[in-house]
Amino acid sequence: MTTVIEARGLIKRYGHFAAVDGIDLTVEKGEVFGLLGPNGSGKTTTILLLLGLTEPTAGSISVLGLDPLRRPLAVKRRIGYLPDQIGFYDHLTAWENLAYTARLAGLISKEADGRITGALGRVRLEEVANRRVATFSRGMRQRLGLAEVLVKKAEIAILDEPTSGLDPQSAQELLDLIRELAGEGVTFVLSSHQLAMMQTICGRVGLFRRGQVGLVGRVEDLTANVLGGTFRIEVETENADLVKVLAGVRHVSGLTPLQGRRWRIDADADVRADVAHRIVGAGGALHSITMRQATLDEVYVRFFEGENHDVAA
Amino acid sequence: MTSRREGSPFAGLSTIALKEAADHMNSIRIHLVMVLVLLTAIGSVYAAIGQIKATVGEDQFLFLRLFTTAQQPLPSFVFFLGFLVPLVAIALGFDAINGEYNRRTLSRVLSQPIYRDALLTGKFLGGLLVIAICLLALWLLVTGLGMLLLGLPPSGEEIARGLAFLFASFVYAGVWLAVALAFSTIVKSPATSALCALTAWLLFTVFWPMLAPLIAGAVAPIDPLDPMTAVHQIHVQQAIARISPNTLYGETTLALLNPATRSLGLLFADQLSGALMGAPLPFSLSVVLIWPQLAGMIAALLVLFTIAYVSFQRQEIRA
Numbered sequence: 001m002t003t004v005i006e007a008r009g010l011i012k013r014y015g016h017f018a019a020v021d022g023i024d025l026t027v028e029k030g031e032v033f034g035l036l037g038p039n040g041s042g043k044t045t046t047i048l049l050l051l052g053l054t055e056p057t058a059g060s061i062s063v064l065g066l067d068p069l070r071r072p073l074a075v076k077r078r079i080g081y082l083p084d085q086i087g088f089y090d091h092l093t094a095w096e097n098l099a100y101t102a103r104l105a106g107l108i109s110k111e112a113d114g115r116i117t118g119a120l121g122r123v124r125l126e127e128v129a130n131r132r133v134a135t136f137s138r139g140m141r142q143r144l145g146l147a148e149v150l151v152k153k154a155e156i157a158i159l160d161e162p163t164s165g166l167d168p169q170s171a172q173e174l175l176d177l178i179r180e181l182a183g184e185g186v187t188f189v190l191s192s193h194q195l196a197m198m199q200t201i202c203g204r205v206g207l208f209r210r211g212q213v214g215l216v217g218r219v220e221d222l223t224a225n226v227l228g229g230t231f232r233i234e235v236e237t238e239n240a241d242l243v244k245v246l247a248g249v250r251h252v253s254g255l256t257p258l259q260g261r262r263w264r265i266d267a268d269a270d271v272r273a274d275v276a277h278r279i280v281g282a283g284g285a286l287h288s289i290t291m292r293q294a295t296l297d298e299v300y301v302r303f304f305e306g307e308n309h310d311v312a313a
Numbered sequence: 314m315t316s317r318r319e320g321s322p323f324a325g326l327s328t329i330a331l332k333e334a335a336d337h338m339n340s341i342r343i344h345l346v347m348v349l350v351l352l353t354a355i356g357s358v359y360a361a362i363g364q365i366k367a368t369v370g371e372d373q374f375l376f377l378r379l380f381t382t383a384q385q386p387l388p389s390f391v392f393f394l395g396f397l398v399p400l401v402a403i404a405l406g407f408d409a410i411n412g413e414y415n416r417r418t419l420s421r422v423l424s425q426p427i428y429r430d431a432l433l434t435g436k437f438l439g440g441l442l443v444i445a446i447c448l449l450a451l452w453l454l455v456t457g458l459g460m461l462l463l464g465l466p467p468s469g470e471e472i473a474r475g476l477a478f479l480f481a482s483f484v485y486a487g488v489w490l491a492v493a494l495a496f497s498t499i500v501k502s503p504a505t506s507a508l509c510a511l512t513a514w515l516l517f518t519v520f521w522p523m524l525a526p527l528i529a530g531a532v533a534p535i536d537p538l539d540p541m542t543a544v545h546q547i548h549v550q551q552a553i554a555r556i557s558p559n560t561l562y563g564e565t566t567l568a569l570l571n572p573a574t575r576s577l578g579l580l581f582a583d584q585l586s587g588a589l590m591g592a593p594l595p596f597s598l599s600v601v602l603i604w605p606q607l608a609g610m611i612a613a614l615l616v617l618f619t620i621a622y623v624s625f626q627r628q629e630i631r632a
Contacts (some may be wrong), residue, residue: 086421088416208558
C-alpha cells in the first residue's frame with residue numbers, strides 16, 4: 001500500500017471563520033475513501049485544497065508525492081474531479097464537452113477520440129454522445145463527469161456529493177460504476193452527507209464536523225467501536241416478561257422497551273438464538289427477532305450527539 | 314505564500330481561445346449584433362456613395378470619404394462603428410466569467426491541468442479573435458463595395474490609412490471587451506454585468522460629450538478679463554472628454570480618415586501661419602498625431618484587463 005494523499009494540519013480560514021480547522025488525512029492507493037459530514041462541515045473546502053484550487057492558511061498537502069500548490073498542473077493532470085452540481089456547456093454535445101476537457105488536459109486528438117468513445121461506452125452514454133448536454137438528466141451528467149475522469153485516465157478521482165439529487169436508481173448505477181472503477185485500481189475520494197449510501201461503497205471514511213475530522217477508520221470498525229461493539233436486537237413478543245426472562249443471560253448489556261410489544265436488547269455478541277430459546281421456553285409468543293447493524297448515521301449521531309447542527313452548518 | 318509555481322501559465326490558452334471563438338461564432342447573440350452592424354454599415358456606405366457620386370470633385374482621398382461621409386438622415390460609417398462596436402464587444406464578454414460560475418463549469422474546467430490565467434486570457438483572446446474577424450470582414454466589404462460602385466481602386470496611402478483605421482477600431486473594441494470582461498469577473502450575475510457594461514457604454518458614448526463641458530465649466534471657470542482662462546477651460550474640457558474611449562476613437566478616426574486634419578486640439582493663428590489650408594498631411598504625420606490617442610486606448614485596455622485579472626485571481630472557485 002502506498003499513500004497517495006497526505007494532508008497534515010490543514011487549515012483554511014475565511015476571515016475569522018475556519019472552514020477547515022486542522023485536518024490530518026491519509027488516503028492509500030486503490031481505496032474508496034469517504035469524506036462524510038453535514039453540509040458546511042468543510043468537505044468541499046478540503047477537496048479544493050487537495051486540488052490546489054484554494055490555498056491553505058496553514059498545513060501541508062502531498063498528492064501523489066507532489067505539492068498541489070507548487071506543481072498544480074502535474075497534480076491536476078493525474079486527478080479527476082467531479083464538483084458538486086456538476087455543470088457542462090449545455091450548447092455542446094456530450095462528445096464535444098469531453099473533447100474540450102481532453103484538449104485542456106493536453107491529449108492529442110487522435111488518442112483523445114479513442115478514449116472518449118471508450119469512456120462514453122463505459123458510462124453507457126454512447127447513444128447520446130451527439131446530443132446536446134442541455135437535454136441530459138442529472139444522472140446522465142454525473143455519468144458524463146465520470147467519463148471525463150476516465151478520458152483523463154486519472155489515478156485519483158475526487159467526487160463531491162456524487163449522489164445528491166439523484167433518484168435511487170441513478171444513484172445506485174453511479175455507485176456501481178464507482179465500485180467497478182475502484183476495482184481497477186482508481187483511488188476514489190467521495191464526499192457526501194448521505195452517510196447510509198456511502199456506507200455501502202467506502203472502505204474507509206472520515207467523519208467531518210465543523211472543519212475537523214472527528215473520526216477516521218474503516219466502516220466496520222467505526223460502527224463496531226462507536227456503539228461499543230453492540231449488537232442491537234429487536235424482538236416483538238407477547239406474554240413474556242422480558243426483564244425476568246433475560247436475567248442472567250450472558251452478553252446482554254441492556255434492555256429497552258420500544259413501542260407496543262417491541263423491545264430492544266443491547267448485547268456484545270449475537271445472542272439471538274439464546275434469547276429466542278428463552279422466550280419460547282418461558283411460554284412467550286415470539287413474533288419476530290431481528291438484529292440491526294449499526295449504520296454510519298447512528299455512528300454520526302452518537303459521536304456528535306448534542307452538537308448544534310446549525311452551528312456546524 | 315507560494316513563491317514559485319511550476320508549469321506554463323499558457324497551457325491550454327489556445328484551446329480556450331479557439332473554443333470561445335467557436336462558441337461566439339455559433340451564438341445567436343453575436344449573430345444578431347453582427348446583422349445589426351452589417352445592415353447599418355452597408356446602409357451608411359451606400360448612402361455615402363450616393364453623396365460622393367453627386368458631388369464629384371477633385372478629391373485626392375475619395376476612397377476615405379466612404380467611411381466619413383454622412384448623408385441625412387444616416388450618419389457616417391465611422392460614427393456607426395464608434396457607436397456599435399462597443400455593443401459587439403460587450404455582447405462578447407459580459408458573461409465570460411460569471412457565466413462559467415452560473416453554469417457551474419468553472420471548477421471542472423479549472424481542475425484540468427491549466428492555470429486560471431489561461432482561462433481569463435483565453436477568453437479575452439477568443440473575443441478579440443472574433444472581433445478581428447468581424448472588423449476585417451466589414452472593412453473588406455466596405456472597400457469592395459466602394460470599388461464596385463465608385464469604379465476606382467484605392468491608392469496605396471488610402472489602403473494604409475484604412476488599415477490603420479482598422480487597427481484603431483480593433484483596439485477600441487478591445488477596450489470595451491476588457492470593460493465587459495472586468496464586469497463579468499466583479500459582478501456575479503450575468504444580467505447585472507451586462508447592464509453595468511451597457512451603462513458604461515451609454516455614459517461614454519451619449520452622456521460624456523454633454524458632461525465634459527459642464528464639468529470643465531465648474532472646474533475651470535472663465536474669467537472675462539483674462540482670455541487665457543477660456544483657453545484653459547477648453548484644455549480642461551478636452552482632457553475630460555478624452556477619458557471616454559469614444560472620444561479617443563473619434564479623434565483617431567478623424568485624423569486617419571481625414572488627412573487634412575492637422576491638430577486634434579486648439580490651434581492659434583500664429584501656429585497656422587504659412588500652412589496650406591486643406592493640404593493633406595502625409596500618413597506618417599497623421600500617425601504621429603493620433604499616437605497619444607492610440608496609446609491611451611491600449612493603456613486603458615491593459616488596465617481594465619489587469620483589473621479583471623486581479624479580481625479573478627482573488628476569487629474563490631467554489632460557486
